[in-house]
Amino acid sequence: MISKNSKAGKVLLVDDEVNIIEGIKRYLEQEGLDVLTATDGEAALKLARQEKPDLIVLDLMLPKLDGLEVCRILRGESSVYIIMLTAKADEVDKMVGYAMGADSYVTKPFSSKVLVAKIKAALKRINFQKQNMNLHSSKVSFDGIEIDNKEKIIRKDNKNIELTGKEFDLLWYLASHPNQVFSRYQLLEEIWGDNFVGGADTITVHIRRLREKIEEDPSNPNYIKTVWGVGYKFEANK
Structure with a gap:
């Protein structure tokens, strides 16, 4: 029923x-x-x-x-x-x-x-x-990468990249706030919500996986940057 x-x-x-x-x-x-x-x-x-x-x-x-x-x-x-x-x-x-x-x-x-x-x-x-x-643009584009939040699609150099739901949500949140630095706890609250019972290491794991999928050199990323002692940001090179 x-x-x-x-x-x-x-x-x-x-x-x-x-x-x-x-x-x-x-x-x-x-x-x-x-x-x-x-x-x-x-x-x-x-x-x-x-x-x-x-x-x-x-x-x-x-x-x-x-x-x-x-x-x-x-x-x-x-x-x-x-x-x-x-x-x-x-x-x-x-x-x-x-x-x-x-x-x-x-x-x-x-x-x-x-x-x-x-x-x-x-x-x-x-x-x-x-x-x-619905109030904001559902697409963002940077040098070599395009993220479509409505269709849940990410393209790099015109090739689709497969992400999990949470990987996409995390990437979208960072990319839609370019150059803004977020702590791991801020990202947990925004993406996973107040009821999440895991630790901030969840963000570290997801950031690593995102870098492996979208960065040419994950150890020296162009997009997702670590701000030591603070958190992470998506560096905009539009």
């Missing part, structure tokens, strides 16, 4: 425990959200591709395709916000999830009301970003 208020946001819930899905679904529908559900990884991929939800709550342990694999595949196709559900408290599992492109984590057991509040906060942020994008 899907609610009729599509403006509030569309959420895909993925968990093989039906009682968990139904409980969260009731809370979300009371908030006027559209709710889709799936109980295995293959069904989740199909629904995500067909319905293009604004946010996905994705269990780590799923039949057919596990949550990490679903996350990895989706992240190669879109920047949809993904909250992973897991019964594991191991930091290694969380870091693997973030590496696959998860935006946030919730560890079982959890309060449905707390999860719903987290979903609502994420959707509010997503809607704000969409509105803000």
